[in-house]
Amino acid sequence: MSSKLIAPSILAADFANLQRDIEMVNNSDADWFHIDVMDGHFVPNISYGMPVISAIKKHATKPLDVHLMIEKPERYIEEFAKVGADIITVHYESTVHLHRTLRQIKDAGCKAGVVLNITTPLVVLEDILPECYMVLLMSINPGFGGQKFEDVTYKRIKNLRKMIDAQGLDTRIEIDGGVTDKNIQKLVEAGADTFVAGSHVFGSDNPTATIKILRELANS
Secondary structure (H helix, E strand, C coil): CCCCEEEEEHHHCCHHHHHHHHHHHHCCCCCCEEEEEEECCCCCCECCCHHHHHHHHHHCCCCEEEEEECCCHHHCHHHHHHCCCCEEEEEHHHCCCHHHHHHHHHHCCCEEEEEECCCCCHHHHCCCHHHCCEEEEECCCCCCCCCCCCCHHHHHHHHHHHHHHHCCCCCEEEEECCCCCCCHHHHHHHCCCEEEECHHHHCCCCHHHHHHHHHHHHCC
């Protein structure tokens, strides 16, 4: 399996010291920046949009993994690509024409992925998997950081990995929500390879050391 990646979630960063936190991630063992975009409709929270992502891109030296928790994401794909997204993931539940939206992401020069909420069955991915660089499985209900990890995620990862392997694909499995040093190895054992960590990283006394520990545990 491919190397395991750590993507600190900027939603948990200190927005009064955003450049400082971006530089911390740059200089850490992290692989990507995870950027959560929320519109207050698809999820009950509002985060940030193009101007903040553009500002992050000016200082970031690692790829931007942009997770769109917004209704009708197809309206904004080109704009997010222009401000610096390298990977764009959209929720299966948020767009009517998923295949078209994934092609739109690729045409904009980004890697494309699909996100599933906890109660959305994996079978909806069966025909779309070949279009996916990555599938992001939510391990919490989307919209707010700091929530408790839902254990049903382990089973979902195992079943998704079987589905990917059955099609002979190398699609990445990303987990978002409640990832810590206590569960990351079990998530790897289940078949995940990419991990979003927000509160666990930015709420720690030493975020750089926390990222290093996560990456070492995931790749051990």
